[in-house]
Amino acid sequence: MAKVLVIGAGGVSSVCVHKMAMNAGIFSDIHLASRTKSKCDAIAASVQERTGVEISTYEIDAEEVPAMVNLIRKIGPKLVVNLALPYQDLPIMDACLEAGVDYLDTANYEPKDEAKFEYHWQWAYQDRFKDAGLTALLGSGFDPGVTSVFTMWLKKHKLKTIRQLDILDCNGGDHGQAFATNFNPEINIREVTAPARHWEGGEFVETPAMGKKVEFDFEEVGPKNMYMMYHEELESLAKFVPELERARFWMTFGDEYIKHLTVLQNVGMTSIEPVKYQGREIIPLQFLAAVLPKPETLGETTKGKTNIGVIATGEALDGSGEKTFYINNICSHEAAYEETGNQAVSYTTGVPAMIGSAMMVQGIWDGDGVFNMEQFDPDPFMEMLNQHGLPWNVKELDGPVGF
Ligand code: NDP
Incomplete structure (x- = not known):
């Protein structure tokens, strides 16, 4: 209490x-x-x-x-x-x-x-x-958050070491708008326009933003283009899973989103450098965020599902050689809206924030200092995901990802 x-x-x-x-x-x-x-x-x-x-x-x-x-x-x-x-x-x-x-x-x-x-x-x-x-x-959201908990659960129950890790974040939802972001537009656009970075061979390797694209067939969503980008949990995963040879983050974007973002970037609207306008300084990205649809207004019209998970390859715990596992959650925008009045991107972040809070106030996750999600026992968190609207599924794949 x-x-x-x-x-x-x-x-x-x-x-x-x-x-x-x-x-x-x-x-x-x-x-x-x-x-x-x-x-x-x-x-x-x-x-x-x-x-x-x-x-x-x-x-x-x-x-x-x-x-x-x-x-x-x-x-x-x-x-x-x-x-x-x-x-x-x-x-x-x-x-x-x-x-x-x-x-x-x-x-x-x-x-x-x-x-x-x-x-x-x-x-x-x-x-x-x-x-x-x-x-x-x-970082007690979905990514960061659940993606790190998924990884540590695989490390506890399936894999002795993790050699390769890919985090796949798919939003298969359609909000019916020409261009809108599903969470705070300023933070979202800063994230996707930043150069891509992935962990390889003990260091972060930087590549141009949205420079690597792969088509992936997401369960209950269908084939989508996903783009490699930097995401903050790569830093904590590289720290707490030190044997990682490669770790990458992928997010899906539709062609319309990419088209609008490219134009906005080309005309300077995504810049965070202040510009003088009618005698006062404004930041183009903040102005853009102010004119875009508010994410909290998209809930009612958003249809479809999110599918977010991790694919990890490494040495099996049971000594059976190298294995690859895919663990993910599929969340319906409509069901999330029905339950809380918000779409699935807010839902998949707000539920883990509640669960992380529950871990802390009940003393299940406890310690003095600053902690990332990788540092605590994943099991009680995973159990609450199943009980509170974000059930997960784990399956073995035939081999490591081919992309
Ligand atoms: P919103 O922009 O919808 O909400 C942010 C809220 O913070 C607004 O109510 C805003 O107030 C308030 N706020 C802003 N500045 C201040 C301030 N100085 N003092 C008090 N309140 C302030 O964002 P979201 O709900 O979409 O996202 C919330 C957080 O979740 C963000 O940090 C985002 O990066 C993170 N996030 C994490 C994800 C994950 O998976 N880990 C995924 C998605 C989001 P006002 O209403 O006045 O503007």
Whole structure:
């Protein structure tokens, strides 16, 4: 029975708070704060209507550390769940340290003026969290998050070592818009326009953005083009699975998405360099994000499924030689919307955020310091995925991937 404070009121937060309310035996008292209080109130109203649970709402700028500390002290939660944007990770971690509470997020810190996707800023908090006897859990979404848990489950139950790893993220959903992103557009476009990087031979190898494309036939979705790109869990996987010879991340994009993105990039609209416009500085990507459809409005129209998983090849635990396993979850946009009022991209992130929070507040995952998902026992997390809307499936493939 724990009190939690969730920060941010977008699609991911909405799913996570709904799921927490559905698990009142674990989360007995839920508080929600964000920059725009009306968005917290809208989530609270939906939670009330769907589950009967009352949650308290607040307005906060999470970048104002003293205000955050005051709010945390006033509420007195066991855990702060950061579902705002990656820019707020460090100020929220600072506030948690000062107020003496545990911390969880779903995306690594990014400075506003650089699209870097690196853990070092947050790993640098290790000693401060350890000395304070507090836990910070980083990246408890789907990817990062479940993809690392899947990998560690394979390492615990199927493979003694993992030689090759491919993470495949397919969104087979159609939202009916010419161009829109399924989560925060600014973060999404920063991610896909950054150069691709994969782990090979003990180092990261950089290649041009969207330079490598492969067609893959996804179960319950069909054939889709997926593109190799950098994703932050590659860094923690390379650290915690040191025997990895190669690790890559792939995401599917439709031809229409690529066409629009190419044009926007060519005309400079995806840039994070400030430009002067009518006497004031604006950042083109932030302006673009402001005119694109809001991800939380796409739920109602999005049809289809997501299929996200990992393919790992390595030496079998039972001594039967080299084996390849594929472990994945398939999630329906319509079913996610029906249950929480949000589409599957928010659902597949918000549910693992709830599960990571459950692991922490129940002391199932415990430790002093800053932790990635790879560092804890995958089994209780995997069990909760099956129970709370993200069932997974594992199968053996004939051999390593041929791409
Ligand atoms: P949204 O943009 O929909 O929501 C972000 C929320 O954070 C908004 O309510 C916003 O407020 C609030 N916010 C922004 N700045 C501040 C601030 N300074 N203080 C307080 N609140 C603030 O994003 P999503 O819900 O789609 O994503 C949430 C997080 O989840 C992001 O960090 C994203 O990168 C991550 N994510 C992780 C995934 C994974 O699998 N690991 C997948 C998808 C997303 P306002 O309403 O006023 O704008």
